[in-house]
Amino acid sequence: MVEQGAIKASQARHATTRRHVRYITLLLAIMVISSLFLPLYTGAKTSISQSYATTDKLSLGSIVSLKNNTTDQVVAASTYNIDSILGVVINDGSSILSLTNGQENQVQVATGELASVLVSNINGDIVRGDQITASPIKGVGMRATNNTKVIGVAQDKPTNSDKQQFYTDSNGKEQPVILGEVPILVNVSFFFKEPDKTLIPSALQNIANALAGKPVSTLPIVISAAIFVITIVVVVSIVFAMVRSSIISVGRNPMSQSAIYRDLIQLSALVLAILSVGMIAIYLVLTKM
Numbered sequence: 001m002v003e004q005g006a007i008k009a010s011q012a013r014h015a016t017t018r019r020h021v022r023y024i025t026l027l028l029a030i031m032v033i034s035s036l037f038l039p040l041y042t043g044a045k046t047s048i049s050q051s052y053a054t055t056d057k058l059s060l061g062s063i064v065s066l067k068n069n070t071t072d073q074v075v076a077a078s079t080y081n082i083d084s085i086l087g088v089v090i091n092d093g094s095s096i097l098s099l100t101n102g103q104e105n106q107v108q109v110a111t112g113e114l115a116s117v118l119v120s121n122i123n124g125d126i127v128r129g130d131q132i133t134a135s136p137i138k139g140v141g142m143r144a145t146n147n148t149k150v151i152g153v154a155q156d157k158p159t160n161s162d163k164q165q166f167y168t169d170s171n172g173k174e175q176p177v178i179l180g181e182v183p184i185l186v187n188v189s190f191f192f193k194e195p196d197k198t199l200i201p202s203a204l205q206n207i208a209n210a211l212a213g214k215p216v217s218t219l220p221i222v223i224s225a226a227i228f229v230i231t232i233v234v235v236v237s238i239v240f241a242m243v244r245s246s247i248i249s250v251g252r253n254p255m256s257q258s259a260i261y262r263d264l265i266q267l268s269a270l271v272l273a274i275l276s277v278g279m280i281a282i283y284l285v286l287t288k289m
Contacts, residue, residue, distance in 0.1 A: 062139030076138035231278030
């Protein structure tokens with residue numbers, strides 16, 4: 001009887017242990033499944049945002065910059081205040097952690113993670129991977145095509161971008177534009193455009209750009225280089241012939257120095273005229289083509 005009681009007690013302990021193991025295994029499974037789905041939930045929200053005071057009417061998705069000489073006020077970002085670009089306006093409940101300063105007329109600004117941003121096609125259609133910066137339209141972004149500060153990287157093509165609107169450019173002219181929204185991985189940084197790969201050496205490209213006051217394509221540079229080479233060849237040929245002729249003339253008739261000086265002055269004027277024409281032709285090619 002004692003042995004049977006011990007066996008039953010042992011069986012009861014084993015059954016209890018097996019139940020505990022099943023409970024622990026189930027708990028671990030729930031934790032693993034939760035860890036898999038939690039990023040999907042939190043990925044749709046920004047990790048942190050902060051409230052800033054503003055006097056502008058800012059819609060959701062607007063790009064904002066810090067107001068001059070302040071640290072807690074924002075205004076709609078544009079090409080005029082792009083250096084102080086800060087983040088994107090979001091819903092109050094769109095972030096896991098929101099910080100507030102208790103002031104009135106506040107907006108929540110996301111400075112990291114994923115957010116929906118207002119964009120335009122001013123600098124061309126936006127595709128996934130494009131760097132987004134502020135545009136001439138306040139609060140609206142566009143593709144970054146030059147070295148500039150950016151709000152982040154587009155994660156997809158814009159949506160709701162089928163209605164054409166108009167905006168006034170810096171010259172006072174109305175230009176067509178299509179607005180939309182695009183998810184952007186917000187990360188304010190400076191974008192450096194990679195130089196275009198051309199046959200022109202970078203030093204020559206920089207000289208051409210400096211002379212023209214704008215970026216110059218390959219063809220005008222090639223034509224300008226050809227004009228420069230031809231001009232130099234002509235000038236060197238004239239100078240060589242002038243010096244050689246003068247030496248020969250002086251050797252034959254030392255008394256003809258006055259006539260030689262007169263010819264040298266005339267040929268020097270011709271050389272300067274050829275150089276001037278060549279430089280003007282190069283400038284016109286670089287600026288007009």
